[in-house]
Amino acid sequence: MNLDLTEDQRQVRDAVRGLCEREFAPFAPRWDREGIVPRDAVSKLAEQGFLGMAIPEEWGGVGYDSRTIVVVLEEIARVSAALAIMIAVHNSVGALPVFRFGTDAQRRRFLPRLVSRELAAFSLSEPGAGSDAAAIASIAVRQGDTYVLNGSKNWVTNGQQAGVYLIFARTEKAAGSRGLSAFIVERGAAGLVVGNPEDKMGLRGSDTVSLSLEDLRVPLEQRLGEEGEGFKIAMSMLDAGRIGVGAQALGVMRAAFDEAVRYAQLRMAFGQPIAKIQAVQWKFAEMERRIQCARLLIQQAAWLKDVGQPYTREAAMAKLYASEAATWVTHQAIQVHGGYGYVKEYAVERFYRDARVMEIYEGTSEIQRLVIARGLLKDGAAV
DSSP states (O other): OOOSOOHHHHHHHHHHHHHIIIIITTTHHHHHHHTOOOHHHHHHHHHTTTTSTTSOGGGTSOOOOHHHHHHHHHHHHHHOHHHHHHHHHIIIIIIHHHHHHOOHHHHHHHHHHHHHTOOEEEEOOBTTBSSOGGGOOOEEEEETTEEEEEEEEEEEETTTTOSEEEEEEESOGGGGGGGEEEEEEETTOTTEEEOOOOOOSSOTTSOEEEEEEEEEEEEGGGEESSTTOHHHHHHHHHHHHHHHHHHHHHHHHHHHHHHHHHHHHHOEETTEEGGGSHHHHHHHHHHHHHHHHHHHHHHHHHHHHHTTOOOHHHHHHHHHHHHHHHHHHHHHHHHHHGGGGGSTTSHHHHHHHHHHGGGTTTSOHHHHHHHHHHHHHHTTOOO
């Protein structure tokens, strides 16, 4: 397993890094204050193909492998974790399921929009169904060639801006996880009510909303996959999404580390820069160790996905370690800044708030530990 970046991957990394530093970095603090990433930021990424990273070229995408995708997400997250989660969700659990599980007619209808201009939203969680996705209560009743959906969804990333929603509902009451089905719903559909954005602690530029499904009529041809395949679709897509969350966490902790080092080299105490104080140097050593460990786990999971090997357990480990490392690294970056780290003038305050949710969404740390343990037991390995 060679985890060195190829020349093509380095070129992609350098291109997206330059784009982010030029077009997004000056505005990321304002997006956080105002609670919205403007549409033109997404459009700039769309122009470079970043809305179709996982979609093959024959369907209008750029066909990046997973290792290239995580490099892109890391670079975006270094500047704006809010923008990174918008792009990550769109690619991993928005556009990709349409390609992977959609009919050719669905691909022809929706992929041109999703790879060029429109964000997608993933609507699985409900007020009473978060980690326990099989407990979804929203229902879809078939009436001839139409399904009628009723229920509610929450924590829907991109919910305000999305043009396409992937919505999961129960088509069979007594079938547990096997009773869920997936539906492609367009923005503006009668019966799809989009709530106001949540007032979040972090990732404030990324809109997160609730949805109400009020006699929402969805044509049969917009069901994604077969009846009862919704849970399988959701879980398979979340595996890829967790690698993306790891990449976002890596980008945030790298940004926090860079800010802390820069500050420590300028801040004077006891007649010298605090970077020369051993206690601060130890912090930097441990921050760097966790950053590099996270990078290796993320790259390993992405590599396994690219070569077609099982990667569920490795994706969970990458997401678990990177998200918890990001919380720790951003915490220490604030500590290095002292009192200045606690005020909004310094970027590390935003990085800490952005990092915290990464231990929660796309599967909590507790769920990741269950996934890892069950994978070990299934494979017959000692725990």
